[in-house]
Amino acid sequence: GAVVSQHPSWVICKSGTSVKIECRSLDFQATTMFWYRQFPKQSLMLMATSNEGSKATYEQGVEKDKFLINHASLTLSTLTVTSAHPEDSSFYICSASGTDNSPLHFGNGTRLTVT
C-alpha cells in the first residue's frame, strides 16, 4: 500500500486563488520531504526541500513567497500555491524517505489546472 499519501489528486481553480496540497507519510516519520513539479513531457524537477520545524529550502528560480511550504509535523508537509496563474498548471509530486539510505517514496501527485 501507499506509504506517502498526497491530497488532492487533482484540482481545478480560478486564476488568483490559492491551492493547498498535502503530503503525508503514513507509516514512517519524515524530517525531510521533497516537492517536485513536472510539466508535460518534461523531467521531474525538484522545487524545494521541506524540513520539519524549520524553513524550507527552495531551488533556484522557485519563488518561496508563491510556493509556501509548511512542515509542522513529522508526517505532514503542505505546499500552498498562492495566487495561482495558468502557468502554474502542472503535476506536483511530493516524496519522502524514512532514513538516509531508504528509497524515496512518492505521493500519487496532484494535477493542478488553473483556469
Add this chain to the structure above:
Amino acid sequence: RKEVEQDPGPFNVPEGATVAFNCTYSNSASQSFFWYRQDCRKEPKLLMSVYSSGNEDGRFTAQLNRASQYISLLIRDSKLSDSATYLCAPPGGSARQLTFGSGTQLTVLP
C-alpha cells in the same frame, strides 16, 4: 556535474527483446541506488533496489558497478506493459542534490 545522469533514449524495442539502461553517478561513496518507473501522468514508483551484489526480480536485473560508477537495469523478454520512463536515484538522504533527469524512455512495440 549532476549526481546521476541517464541516457534519455528513447529506446524503442520489439516485444520480447532484451534492453539495458545505464545511469552514471559521481558520488563514489554511494552504497545503494534505486530504479523507479514512471508511467505517463503518474508518479514514479519504486521498481528495484540496487546494492553491491546486484538484484534480480523476474525479468529485471539491476547491477551496481562501483569501479566504473554506473548502475544498470536489464529487462529481458520485454512486454508492452514495460513501456514507461525509468529513473535511477540515490537514497533519499541525498535527494537534496538530485534533480531527476528526464529518465530513460522505453517503448516496447508489438
